Amino acid sequence: MTEAELISQSSVQPMELSLVVPIFNEEESVGPLIDRICEAMKDYPHRWELVLVDDGSADATLLNARKYVERPDLDLKIVELQRNFGQTAAMQAGIDTARGRLIATLDGDLQNDPKDIPSMVEALEARELDLLVGWRKNRQDGLFLRKIPSWCANYLIGRITGVKLHDYGCSLKIYRASIIKQVKLMGEMHRFIPAWVAGVVPSSRIGEMPVTHHARQHGVSKYGISRTFRVILDLLSVMFFMRYKARPGHFFGSLGLGTGFLSVLILLYLFVDKFIFGNDIGGRPMLIVGVMLFLSSVQLVTTGILAEMIARTYFQADETPNYIIRTTFRRQD
The missing domain is CATH 3.90.550.10 (Spore Coat Polysaccharide Biosynthesis Protein SpsA; Chain A)
Known part of the structure; x- marks a missing residue:
């Protein structure tokens, strides 16, 4: 042309x-x-x-x-x-x-x-x-530095994301x-x-x-075997963002409710053991576990609330570019 x-x-x-x-x-x-x-x-x-x-x-x-x-x-x-x-x-x-x-x-x-x-x-x-x-x-x-790690990564990504691709x-x-x-x-x-x-x-x-x-x-090549480990970490981030980017409170809240339910079962068992059967529970490790699970539950739920607030602020704010352009070159017509 x-x-x-x-x-x-x-x-x-x-x-x-x-x-x-x-x-x-x-x-x-x-x-x-x-x-x-x-x-x-x-x-x-x-x-x-x-x-x-x-x-x-x-x-x-x-x-x-x-x-x-x-x-x-x-x-x-x-x-x-x-x-x-x-x-x-x-x-x-x-x-x-x-x-x-x-x-x-x-x-x-x-x-x-x-x-x-x-x-x-x-x-x-x-x-x-x-x-x-x-x-x-x-x-x-x-084969060993590029192909095999790539095959493993493609399999994991496809399984987690649901988008089935070979490469x-x-x-x-x-x-x-x-x-x-x-x-x-x-x-x-x-x-x-x-x-x-x-x-x-x-x-x-x-x-x-x-x-x-x-x-x-x-x-x-700009890549080496270390890329495999970064891919695994990035894959965890992708999994979280795909499922919970707009609703992080559901992720943390689910964990908090789960640990809270487990702590209630443990503390209820200890309550019955103490006040109905009259056993001493003060030195039992189960009491410490129950209390720690309850505190973890509270922390996870509050973290979910804070994450929801941050996510709403993020989606409302203007996103800045993740790069800075020094200059551009183009033919002057």
Whole structure:
């Protein structure tokens, strides 16, 4: 597509698709990545844009990416974050910046193949989905450090969230912008995006599709075996937020009522043992357990009340972004 055709298209068509790519210390990969995206999208019939989010890279990633800003067949926007905020925050910045009706996300390390994007867009529309997740069926990663922990994590996430997918960790996904922009990504929760989306739409509108996966060609992986432990902790948070985000009082209140009921049974038993059978209960450990359970019950119930108040305040307040943009780069038309 020539520059004149691109300008003509921009003046007529609305933005159909935004490609969002978080990048961090990918100086050797960013140039080939942009070339591959342009090659993969050259026959795409609608208007599209590429949003690169530089997550505080300490190498020449940003400098190499800026060389492509004036490329005539590319609508490129580079978002430079003030420091390294993490992949989730970078992805959120890209989604917030994206103008397309549909949004595609992929990694910047050349392991995802941009050639899969047009077919995924067609599949999303044909199947009437709100989210289509890539499935790295033939994953080109190490067995023990990447594949086995990933299989375990995918199984646990599917069991707990109820969203059955083969590959939660694949960054290659296609969203309807109107849906994903309702989801606030925090912490390192980009791994659980399908679960968060399932809180907005029925899980029947979330699907998956096999995609190509390449071995890393440049640089080193930003993840290690320690990610497995973080996934487990994040999964507990996801489980709590999916079920009790808007009603934390029910979670703490249920625990409080349970411990309170148990303490009542223990204290009632001791009351009968003391005043009906005349036994001494002053030195019995059961008395201490009963009293402690009663105090725990009171604490849990009051914690639930406070959590409800905090949750209501949270939902009423304006949420601030979890990232800071230093500057943006775009071709001056």
